Amino acid sequence: xNRLFTLICHFYKPIAFINILFTGxxxxxxxxxxxxxxxxxxxxKLFSYTVxxxxxxxxxxxxxxxxxNAGYSVRSLYVRVFVxxxxxxxxxxxxxxxxxxxx
Amino acid sequence: MEALNLKVDSVHLExxxxxxxxxxxxxxxxxxxxxxLGRNGCGKSSLLKIIFGTxxxxxxxxxxxxxxxxxxYHNNRIAYLPQHNYLPGTIRIDRLAKMLVDEVYWADFxxxxxxxxxxxxxxxxxSGGELRQLETLMIIYSKADFILLDEPFTxxxxxxxxxxxxxxxxxxxxxxxxxxxxxxxxxxxxxxxIILISNGSTKPIHQPADxxxxxxxxxxx
Numbered sequence: 667x668n669r670l671f672t673l674i675c676h677f678y679k680p681i682a683f684i685n686i687l688f689t690g691x692x693x694x695x696x697x698x699x700x701x702x703x704x705x706x707x708x709x710x711k712l713f714s715y716t717v718x719x720x721x722x723x724x725x726x727x728x729x730x731x732x733x734x735n736a737g738y739s740v741r742s743l744y745v746r747v748f749v750x751x752x753x754x755x756x757x758x759x760x761x762x763x764x765x766x767x768x769x
Numbered sequence: 770m771e772a773l774n775l776k777v778d779s780v781h782l783e784x785x786x787x788x789x790x791x792x793x794x795x796x797x798x799x800x801x802x803x804x805x806l807g808r809n810g811c812g813k814s815s816l817l818k819i820i821f822g823t824x825x826x827x828x829x830x831x832x833x834x835x836x837x838x839x840x841x842y843h844n845n846r847i848a849y850l851p852q853h854n855y856l857p858g859t860i861r862i863d864r865l866a867k868m869l870v871d872e873v874y875w876a877d878f879x880x881x882x883x884x885x886x887x888x889x890x891x892x893x894x895x896s897g898g899e900l901r902q903l904e905t906l907m908i909i910y911s912k913a914d915f916i917l918l919d920e921p922f923t924x925x926x927x928x929x930x931x932x933x934x935x936x937x938x939x940x941x942x943x944x945x946x947x948x949x950x951x952x953x954x955x956x957x958x959x960x961x962x963i964i965l966i967s968n969g970s971t972k973p974i975h976q977p978a979d980x981x982x983x984x985x986x987x988x989x990x
Contacts (some may be wrong), residue, residue: 680857
């Protein structure tokens with residue numbers, strides 16, 4: 667489990683800045699548009715995963731072999747990374763909602 | 770020690786209607802080094818990628834001890850050294866190595882001068898040759914039962930090639946190793962058995978003179 671977590675961190679590191687950037691943009695969109703338009707930050711966040719996959723494919727697809735040689739498929743690592751990232755995004759959205767509108 | 774046998778059969782690969790691989794059979798046991806030779810474009814690298822599970826083909830049968838394998842890399846059954854660099858460039862070498870290298874071999878790997886010298890660096894800080902050496906060592910010393918080495922002697926000096934042959938022989942005591950390289954003399958030297966890929970099919974090589982007969986080389990020193 668520890669090894670898998672470390673590999674997920676290694677996999678996430680080069681794409682972290684894209685995810686963090688889009689999370690920031692999504693939170694901003696959420697603050698600007700309110701709860702009624704929750705679909706806007708959600709779609710923006712989901713779009714970021716397409717950007718991440720495209721970025722990795724064009725700039726560091728060769729490093730996929732490192733993760734395969736560690737015994738994991740790239741698809742399974744993407745799924746884990748995106749699930750964790752989206753969970754963090756939801757926590758931030760809920761936190762923002764409580765701070766701005768329920769406080 | 771558990772006996773393991775990698776079997777590859779009935780591989781069919783075509784590109785744009787051109788048959789690359791059509792009559793392939795090879796097997797490699799734990800404790801054995803199998804050398805694959807063949808001309809440029811004959812499908813050596815493609816065959817290794819098919820075994821590893823990263824290249825789709827029309828048909829294939831890959832098994833370990835008769836268990837059908839879809840993706841060779843799942844659960845560390847098979848490791849593969851590609852021709853290109855594969856280490857992520859944003860993480861330190863020592864952190865990357867700890868995820869790949871088998872604990873059993875960690876002392877051997879970590880005492881190697883190339884690791885000692887560069888363990889705290891990242892891949893882009895190394896020269897092409899240094900990086901190739903490290904990447905090759907990480908695969909040879911990895912946890913996998915079977916190791917596929919695609920041109921491990923390219924980009925390294927003759928002295929380093931000699932050293933690698935010694936390491937490959939040593940690791941072959943506990944793994945099966947499949948190796949291909951255009952430096953055929955190194956492949957002949959390190960391998961227990963040789964097969965040649967010619968016209969899309971595998972031909973067992975019983976003696977070096979067979980390589981001349983199949984037109985792979987003109988003469989052997």
